[in-house]
Amino acid sequence: xxxxxxxxxxxxxxxxxxxxxxxxxxxxxxxxxxxxxxxxxxxxxxxxxxxxxxxxxxxxxxxxxxxxxxxxxxxxxxxxxxxxxxxxxxxxxxxxxxxxxxxxxxxxxxxxxxxxxxxxxxxxxxxxxxxxxxxxxxxxxxxxxxxxxxxxxxxxxxxxxxxxxxxxxxxxxxxxxxxxxxxxxxxxxxxxxxxxxxxxxxxxxxxxxxxxxxxxxxxxxxxxxxxxxxxxxxxxxxxxxxxxxxxxxxxxxxxxxxxxxxxxxxxxxxxxxxxxxxxxxxxxxxxxxxxxxxxxxxxxxxxxxxxxxxxxxxxxxxxxxxxxxxxxxxxxxxxxxxxxxxxxxxxxxxxxxxxxxxxxxxxxxxxxxxxxxxxxxxxxxxxxxxxxxxxxxxxxxxxxxxxxxxxxxxxxxxxxxxxxxxxxxxxxxxxxxxxxxxxxxxxxxxxxxxxxxxxxxxxxxxxxxxxxxxxxxxxxxxxxxxxxxxxxxx
Amino acid sequence: xxxxxxxxxxxxxxxxxxxxxxxxxxxxxxxxxxxxxxxxxxxxxxxxxxxxxxxxxxxxxxxxxxxxxxxxxxxxxxxxxxxxxxxxxxxxxxxxxxxxxxxxxxxxxxxxxxxxxxxxxxxxxxxxxxxxxxxxxxxxxxxxxxxxxxxxxxxxxxxxxxxxxxxxxxxxxxxxxxxxxxxxxxxxxxxxxxxxxxxxxxxxxxxxxxxxxxxxxxxxxxxxxxxxxxxxxxxxxxxxxxxxxxxxxxxxxxxxxxxxxxxxxxxxxxxxxxxxxxxxxxxxxxxxxxxxxxxxxxxxxxxxxxxxxxxxxxxxxxxxxxxxxxxxxxxxxxxxxxxxxxxxxxxxxxxxxxxxxxxxxxxxxxx
Numbered sequence: 001x002x003x004x005x006x007x008x009x010x011x012x013x014x015x016x017x018x019x020x021x022x023x024x025x026x027x028x029x030x031x032x033x034x035x036x037x038x039x040x041x042x043x044x045x046x047x048x049x050x051x052x053x054x055x056x057x058x059x060x061x062x063x064x065x066x067x068x069x070x071x072x073x074x075x076x077x078x079x080x081x082x083x084x085x086x087x088x089x090x091x092x093x094x095x096x097x098x099x100x101x102x103x104x105x106x107x108x109x110x111x112x113x114x115x116x117x118x119x120x121x122x123x124x125x126x127x128x129x130x131x132x133x134x135x136x137x138x139x140x141x142x143x144x145x146x147x148x149x150x151x152x153x154x155x156x157x158x159x160x161x162x163x164x165x166x167x168x169x170x171x172x173x174x175x176x177x178x179x180x181x182x183x184x185x186x187x188x189x190x191x192x193x194x195x196x197x198x199x200x201x202x203x204x205x206x207x208x209x210x211x212x213x214x215x216x217x218x219x220x221x222x223x224x225x226x227x228x229x230x231x232x233x234x235x236x237x238x239x240x241x242x243x244x245x246x247x248x249x250x251x252x253x254x255x256x257x258x259x260x261x262x263x264x265x266x267x268x269x270x271x272x273x274x275x276x277x278x279x280x281x282x283x284x285x286x287x288x289x290x291x292x293x294x295x296x297x298x299x300x301x302x303x304x305x306x307x308x309x310x311x312x313x314x315x316x317x318x319x320x321x322x323x324x325x326x327x328x329x330x331x332x333x334x335x336x337x338x339x340x341x342x343x344x345x346x347x348x349x350x351x352x353x354x355x356x357x358x359x360x361x362x363x364x365x366x367x368x369x370x371x372x373x374x375x376x377x378x379x380x381x382x383x384x385x386x387x388x389x390x391x392x393x394x395x396x397x398x399x400x401x402x403x404x405x406x407x408x409x410x411x412x413x414x415x416x417x418x419x420x421x422x423x424x425x426x427x428x429x430x431x432x433x434x435x436x437x438x439x440x441x442x443x444x445x446x447x448x449x450x451x452x453x454x455x456x457x458x459x460x461x462x463x464x465x466x467x468x469x470x471x472x473x474x475x476x477x478x479x480x481x482x483x484x485x486x487x488x489x490x
Numbered sequence: 491x492x493x494x495x496x497x498x499x500x501x502x503x504x505x506x507x508x509x510x511x512x513x514x515x516x517x518x519x520x521x522x523x524x525x526x527x528x529x530x531x532x533x534x535x536x537x538x539x540x541x542x543x544x545x546x547x548x549x550x551x552x553x554x555x556x557x558x559x560x561x562x563x564x565x566x567x568x569x570x571x572x573x574x575x576x577x578x579x580x581x582x583x584x585x586x587x588x589x590x591x592x593x594x595x596x597x598x599x600x601x602x603x604x605x606x607x608x609x610x611x612x613x614x615x616x617x618x619x620x621x622x623x624x625x626x627x628x629x630x631x632x633x634x635x636x637x638x639x640x641x642x643x644x645x646x647x648x649x650x651x652x653x654x655x656x657x658x659x660x661x662x663x664x665x666x667x668x669x670x671x672x673x674x675x676x677x678x679x680x681x682x683x684x685x686x687x688x689x690x691x692x693x694x695x696x697x698x699x700x701x702x703x704x705x706x707x708x709x710x711x712x713x714x715x716x717x718x719x720x721x722x723x724x725x726x727x728x729x730x731x732x733x734x735x736x737x738x739x740x741x742x743x744x745x746x747x748x749x750x751x752x753x754x755x756x757x758x759x760x761x762x763x764x765x766x767x768x769x770x771x772x773x774x775x776x777x778x779x780x781x782x783x784x785x786x787x788x789x790x791x792x793x794x795x796x797x798x799x800x801x802x803x804x805x806x807x808x809x810x811x812x813x814x815x816x817x818x819x820x821x822x823x824x825x826x827x828x829x830x831x832x833x834x835x836x837x838x839x840x841x842x843x844x845x846x847x848x849x850x851x852x853x854x855x856x857x
Contacts, residue, residue, distance in 0.1 A: 389575060389579050391541075391565075392573035392648075393593030395567055396567055408583050
């Protein structure tokens with residue numbers, strides 16, 4: 001639907017005008033900025049996410065639970081709050097290196113979390129076999145563990161890539177122009193719809209390219225776990241004398257990703273409170289954000305169930321198309337989806353314009369991929385023979401779903417809901433556009449202050465955003481530990 | 491009473507690759523084992539009967555009810571049969587009690603009575619009811635899987651390589667317990683296995699499948715003692731196939747000398763199947779044909795040896811544990827008792843297509 005909107009408005013522009021617009025050196029610069037941020041950012045996130053997951057999950061590092069929590073924690077700090085924290089501390093981050101650093105620090109948990117979860121589910125026996133065949137820990141990881149957990153890692157990398165393409169708030173604050181920030185500027189300053197959607201079309205092409213890449217790398221390997229019996233925890237790789245080096249590296253990462261924005265936030269909070277806080281406004285925004293997050297999370301997860309089911313159990317050209325088209329939506333900046341929905345709701349159902357329904361539909365379109373990605377990893381590990389047995393015991397398709405698949409996918413369902421709720425509560429651009437007048441979320445309140453350099457006034461909202469995100473982040477971190485899995489399933 | 495399972499002219503395949511080519515099978519009752527080498531189509535047969543695969547042609551009826559045939563396809567959930575896949579496939583999120591009760595009507599699921607009854611039937615302690623699959627051993631999981639399949643009282647239970655994931659010690663005991671449970675539940679069973687020992691010891695009827703066809707369906711002793719096809723003789727038991735000539739209807743000569751025949755055969759070129767346990771190995775100097783011991787596997791209760799004759803033929807032999815020769819030793823080989831021979835003279839009705847001299851198949855030894 002948003003894709004159709006992009007194409008139709010582009011067509012209104014005419015081919016000659018479009019070509020002339022796209023050939024300007026300014027567009028070339030935007031493209032170059034976007035591409036190098038995308039490649040470097042994804043690479044950095046992969047590096048940190050994978051290394052972190054391996055260290056926490058497969059070595060004898062002490063206090064693994066704490067490190068796990070610290071590695072998940074950056075999820076609770078929205079990228080634009082992180083950007084605000086850095087920019088209000090030093091202007092040195094307003095560069096390519098600064099943009100890569102801030103986005104990596106915000107997004108590496110997207111790789112870390114699914115990787116840790118997949119590593120815990122992996123039968124340790126295959127790693128033990130490789131070790132017994134004379135492979136060192138590095139080779140075991142590279143040749144055995146990594147291929148087995150590759151769907152989770154790829155899913156995470158895809159998420160990071162899509163986020164980098166759609167990121168607006170942080171990059172705007174860091175003064176690093178990409179396609180997305182340019183589109184928003186087009187809308188905001190000249191309201192030049194067709195030209196902006198033309199840029200969005202380029203962005204959509206990027207997204208399609210990423211999806212194709214991930215699909216080619218994922219392939220068609222069957223990944224259901226083989227083997228039976230009790231699952232044991234993996235043997236730990238002793239770090240020996242490197243243990244302190246590793247612990248210090250992790251601590252530095254935590255300081256870098258959490259302490260800097262938090263300290264800066266507290267500093268502004270102290271300065272800001274001297275000017276006074278409007279408590280009623282703050283509480284109202286918190287309530288709105290909570291409600292929208294819960295509703296959006298549930299709606300997106302419920303929608304994701306049939307999509308994942310089709311993609312995993314009934315692979316066909318149609319189901320692949322459905323799954324892939326779901327992803328394309330999230331690569332588009334929130335504002336494109338927002339404007340598409342505004343246009344459509346005005347033309348088709350004027351009564352819905354400026355209602356929460358349109359906002360929730362927008363959230364679902366935007367965040368369905370997150371629900372799909374986190375659900376898919378779980379569903380893929382459910383052996384198909386369980387379906388066969390259930391059917392032979394007299395279950396129809398819907399019953400198999402209710403009694404077998406859904407209970408087993410519960411960790412994935414909970415993770416999907418939490419992920420989307422988290423995303424909704426920190427979503428900025430689509431909310432600005434689609435929220436009914438007078439509906440203010442924490443993110444929109446924060447943004448209106450932060451973008452006008454009222455750092456002190458923005459601080460309480462940023463803090464509330466972080467605090468609100470903590471339960472969902474904690475849930476996400478906890479769900480990737482196997483001991484808790486069955487308790488949740490019951 | 492109608493047969494528990496009746497399969498007629500069943501053909502199944504994937505696009506461009508036929509798997510089953512005209513299968514006929516009747517399971518009147520009791521336990522039938524489908525045995526054959528890996529990849530012969532056994533599992534496909536089972537999945538087609540269960541309703542997970544649609545046949546290209548042919549009919550299937552279960553307990554007198556047609557479930558697959560021209561214009562008729564009863565879905566898997568309505569076929570009313572039990573299904574035990576490899577490794578059991580217990581629902582990991584459900585307790586043993588909930589697993590066993592899974593297929594019962596909603597009202598009966600709550601009461602533990604039936605679950606208790608079934609655990610007793612598969613010879614498991616009642617304390618396991620509250621456990622979860624991950625707390626059970628492989629053999630226990632397999633028995634719970636059977637209990638789950640038996641709970642809705644099916645007329646027929648399908649078991650797909652049910653014991654292949656168990657270690658040898660557990661396998662025999664689990665196999666016997668499973669068959670005993672099936673009998674006390676009054677259910678017929680179709681067990682797919684690649685282990686001939688399992689098939690012969692557990693089943694009332696053995697169906698030997700090779701390349702998508704049944705070559706013989708009969709009682710275990712019949713399959714072993716009177717194989718209908720040289721490939722059956724070679725697959726079931728440790729038979730060595732040797733080219734030879736039937737000199738009369740009751741005797742044939744081959745590399746091992748003149749041997750009496752158990753079943754009559756037309757005089758002319760034949761293939762002689764010699765069972766490993768019929769082959770006696772003497773130290774050089776005794777009776778029989780000369781040869782050299784090539785290879786010996788010692789099992790404890792006995793040993794398997796391969797003896798190469800002067801003509802290059804390799805003969806499989808079972809030797810008592812007390813007189814095992816070393817490899818490289820010269821010995822004499824003698825055949826005790828009658829052997830089975832298959833005519834290899836080209837006849838219009840010869841469908842086996844196996845000519846004399848083609849491959850002397852020495853089947854793999856089982857532990």
